[in-house]
Amino acid sequence: MAVFYLSCKFIKRIDSFKWDGRSRDIRWDGKDGVPFFGVRCNPGGSKTFMVEYRLLGNRKKTLYSIGEYGKWTLQQAREEARGILVGVDRGIDPKAPNKVKELTVKECAKVFLEDAQTRDVTTWRGMERRFEKRIIPALGRKILLDVSRADIARLHTSISQEPRKPKVEANRIVQLLKTMFNRAERLGLVPEGHRNPCEGVELHRELSRARYLSDIELKKLDAALRSEPIHVQCLIRLYLLLGVRKQELLSLAWDDVHLDSSEGPHIYIGNTKNGRPLTLFLAQTAADLFRAIPTQAMSRWVFTSPRRTGHHLGDFKNYWTRIRDRAGIADCTVHDLRRTCGSVMAQSGVPLQHISEVLNQSSPEVTKVYARLSQNNQLEASEKAAEVIDKLFGELIPQRSELSI
Numbered sequence: 001m002a003v004f005y006l007s008c009k010f011i012k013r014i015d016s017f018k019w020d021g022r023s024r025d026i027r028w029d030g031k032d033g034v035p036f037f038g039v040r041c042n043p044g045g046s047k048t049f050m051v052e053y054r055l056l057g058n059r060k061k062t063l064y065s066i067g068e069y070g071k072w073t074l075q076q077a078r079e080e081a082r083g084i085l086v087g088v089d090r091g092i093d094p095k096a097p098n099k100v101k102e103l104t105v106k107e108c109a110k111v112f113l114e115d116a117q118t119r120d121v122t123t124w125r126g127m128e129r130r131f132e133k134r135i136i137p138a139l140g141r142k143i144l145l146d147v148s149r150a151d152i153a154r155l156h157t158s159i160s161q162e163p164r165k166p167k168v169e170a171n172r173i174v175q176l177l178k179t180m181f182n183r184a185e186r187l188g189l190v191p192e193g194h195r196n197p198c199e200g201v202e203l204h205r206e207l208s209r210a211r212y213l214s215d216i217e218l219k220k221l222d223a224a225l226r227s228e229p230i231h232v233q234c235l236i237r238l239y240l241l242l243g244v245r246k247q248e249l250l251s252l253a254w255d256d257v258h259l260d261s262s263e264g265p266h267i268y269i270g271n272t273k274n275g276r277p278l279t280l281f282l283a284q285t286a287a288d289l290f291r292a293i294p295t296q297a298m299s300r301w302v303f304t305s306p307r308r309t310g311h312h313l314g315d316f317k318n319y320w321t322r323i324r325d326r327a328g329i330a331d332c333t334v335h336d337l338r339r340t341c342g343s344v345m346a347q348s349g350v351p352l353q354h355i356s357e358v359l360n361q362s363s364p365e366v367t368k369v370y371a372r373l374s375q376n377n378q379l380e381a382s383e384k385a386a387e388v389i390d391k392l393f394g395e396l397i398p399q400r401s402e403l404s405i
Helices: 001-014 074-089 105-118 124-139 150-161 168-186 215-225 232-241 246-250 286-294 318-326 336-349 352-358 377-392
Strands: 026-027 037-041 045-051 061-066 264-269 278-281
Touching: 037 074, 074 377, 105 124, 105 168, 124 150, 124 168, 150 168, 150 336, 215 232, 215 318, 232 286, 232 318, 232 336, 318 336
Parallel strands: none
Antiparallel strands: 026 037, 037 045, 045 061, 264 278
């Protein structure tokens, strides 16, 4: 009813619109209508639906004629305007729809990251840092379609010569650029069939990391955790117990935590790395850890960002570095905690198929076709991990009276 009322109101404005001698005399749609959409009155009295746009990287605004009022209904013209503006966001000029604007790598990266955010890609912040630090300084001003395999190979070689694990980082940059070019084609930012310049770039061979915490290191970790705030304790302990990926835990909303479900306590992770949503049933220890987390008013996130209002925690590298150094655990990354969870399950006799399903990870060594785990099998795997870690940690559930919150 409200939309109908607003449409009638705008139609009345169009009908009463008279040309006043100005060529750009336009009546714009209201604030509740389509932005940058309006009607121009022509000298002969006819009226034309218009949309104003500005292509990415171009300061000049352009008016585009949609069609004559009377031949086009207001609803048809509004829908057309919306479609044009979506195309403009993707670099498509409505005056030359078959010609894609020559975006720079920097401009494409901006669209790519915005697209990743709207699709809730959990790793977009890490991608943003790599663009800002590595890619844009090297290739940012280059026209996207002019980027060659040689350009990508030079960047890969340059990063490979830096200190501190440069070969792995060089590979990640090429993989990120490859993803960006593939996505750019799907978004219409490069012509269909355009060769991805990252294809054929030789990457460094990477050895699979096999680091996981020993029993002694787990006890040291437990001791180091006890002086941390309660939400940090719960975060690290849950990451170790559940074996989920870092961003899957950090981006978890309370709406996806079901501790009192008739099916049993569980969490739902819809946005996973491999695209397979995961319902993970919780051992009692893990459920109790979720209950121990202090909730923040007006926040939907389990782990809220202390710096960005309304956002979830983006990373806990700083927390982990502090805890790891206090514990005296050398050469241990955050991801090694996930690997430790899988290792504890394996050493406890949990079948590999069950471990892979709990970790939501495909593995050619396990099976080529997944059989869906029953709730009982999943619970058995999680409870065995909790039992072993509980013995090493002692009291897993943080006591509020002992902690600074």
